[in-house]
Amino acid sequence: MERINAVITGVGGYVPNYILDNEEMSRIVDTSDEWIMERIGVKTRHILKPEQGSGTSYLMTRAVKQLLEKTQVDPDSIEAVICATTTPDYHFPSTASLVIGNLGLKNAYGFDMEAACAGFLYALEQGASLITSGRHKRIILCGGDHMSSMTNYQDRNTCPIFGDGAACVLMEATTEELGLMDSYLRVDGTGYEHLHMAAGGSAQMPSHESVDQRLHFVYQEGRTVFKNAVTKMSDAVETIAKRNGLDKDNIAWVVPHQANIRIETAVARRIGLDESKVMINVDHMANTSGGTLPLCLWEYEPQLKKGDKLIFTAFGAGFSWGASYLIWGYDGAAEAAKSPAEFYKEGTISREEWNEKRGVH
Numbered sequence: 001m002e003r004i005n006a007v008i009t010g011v012g013g014y015v016p017n018y019i020l021d022n023e024e025m026s027r028i029v030d031t032s033d034e035w036i037m038e039r040i041g042v043k044t045r046h047i048l049k050p051e052q053g054s055g056t057s058y059l060m061t062r063a064v065k066q067l068l069e070k071t072q073v074d075p076d077s078i079e080a081v082i083c084a085t086t087t088p089d090y091h092f093p094s095t096a097s098l099v100i101g102n103l104g105l106k107n108a109y110g111f112d113m114e115a116a117c118a119g120f121l122y123a124l125e126q127g128a129s130l131i132t133s134g135r136h137k138r139i140i141l142c143g144g145d146h147m148s149s150m151t152n153y154q155d156r157n158t159c160p161i162f163g164d165g166a167a168c169v170l171m172e173a174t175t176e177e178l179g180l181m182d183s184y185l186r187v188d189g190t191g192y193e194h195l196h197m198a199a200g201g202s203a204q205m206p207s208h209e210s211v212d213q214r215l216h217f218v219y220q221e222g223r224t225v226f227k228n229a230v231t232k233m234s235d236a237v238e239t240i241a242k243r244n245g246l247d248k249d250n251i252a253w254v255v256p257h258q259a260n261i262r263i264e265t266a267v268a269r270r271i272g273l274d275e276s277k278v279m280i281n282v283d284h285m286a287n288t289s290g291g292t293l294p295l296c297l298w299e300y301e302p303q304l305k306k307g308d309k310l311i312f313t314a315f316g317a318g319f320s321w322g323a324s325y326l327i328w329g330y331d332g333a334a335e336a337a338k339s340p341a342e343f344y345k346e347g348t349i350s351r352e353e354w355n356e357k358r359g360v361h
């Protein structure tokens with residue numbers, strides 16, 4: 001029997017149209033464009049304002065809607081929707097159930113996956129398992145976060161880092177040698193004290209005190225997280241490259257979690273990869289947590305070619321991290337060209353502007 005692989009066959013995305021730049025950020029906390037650019041590499045981030053909408057389902061619903069429009073697949077053929085997010089609309093029901101309901105997907109079930117910034121990486125592996133087991137043929141994987149909902153805009157150590165956004169991929173069964181080939185995923189459980197949101201869960205229920213102490217926001221000890229992120233993402237990329245015969249000459253793209261430009265370039269340096277082969281959008285998207293990997297695919301889609309070898313890597317709370325090797329399934333330029341032009345109408349920026357920004361012509 002032929003081996004079934006799980007291949008990505010389409011990408012959709014959405015970012016809200018409010019842009020919070022460093023100039024505005026420096027009026028909120030004691031910081032500067034210079035510091036943020038030098039230490040993080042973020043110029044602007046998209047923020048979902050309450051008057052526009054709320055919840056990660058708002059972002060994901062729009063991303064999936066665009067994916068369905070672009071790919072023209074029958075919505076009734078979608079069998080499952082997995083949403084990787086740390087900012088679900090509610091503890092329950094799941095964000096996936098809201099997205100499915102909003103889009104009227106009649107034959108799908110769905111669930112959320114919480115693995116912080118590594119969420120989409122894990123979703124790729126879980127989604128591929130559903131497909132390669134033979135149980136499903138067509139599913140959607142979403143990654144995204146409404147990070148501004150848990151960002152403390154009184155803490156200059158964290159607030160410049162985060163932005164809001166979501167993107168998704170269509171994953172389908174194929175017998176071609178395409179799709180997710182290998183994953184190396186890990187959690188070590190040592191990360192709580194360095195990166196967490198203390199209250200609001202079952203360990204520390206919401207109370208007047210927890211609100212007064214601002215415990216419903218991200219707490220991060222930046223330096224420790226930084227060091228772990230560089231080491232663990234680099235190790236994971238090296239491991240996955242070595243065991244699949246990949247090197248700087250045959251890797252088309254590394255798709256790293258977008259936490260800090262210095263982390264991404266350090267990972268590229270470690271495997272001797274030219275920085276032009278590293279997808280980067282942290283400069284104008286910031287860290288969208290579960291959204292960073294699929295948002296990279298969304299923006300770089302026109303440059304992706306069938307057969308391109310991609311390595312994804314991410315690191316987040318837990319600590320959780322890893323790397324995956326995937327062979328890209330279609331010619332992105334052709335797909336982008338035949339997509340309706342208006343699919344960017346809800347974003348702030350046109351396809352032409354994206355391309356201009358990224359030097360794609």
Ligand code: UT7
Pocket residue numbers: 030031032035036039040117156157158160161221222223225226229259260263287289315316317
């Ligand atoms: O997505 C999940 C994974 N997350 C990450 O991977 C994030 C990893 N961490 C980082 O990206 C960086 O550690 C940060 C961007 C969070 C911080 O950069 P850093 O270079 O590690 O700065 P630091 O925390 O060591 O702080 C250096 C100095 C401090 O001042 P002193 O104590 O040296 O006088 C901070 O108070 O910079 C100060 N500082 C700022 N100054 C201006 C911290 N935040 C700011 C700010 N503006 N926004």
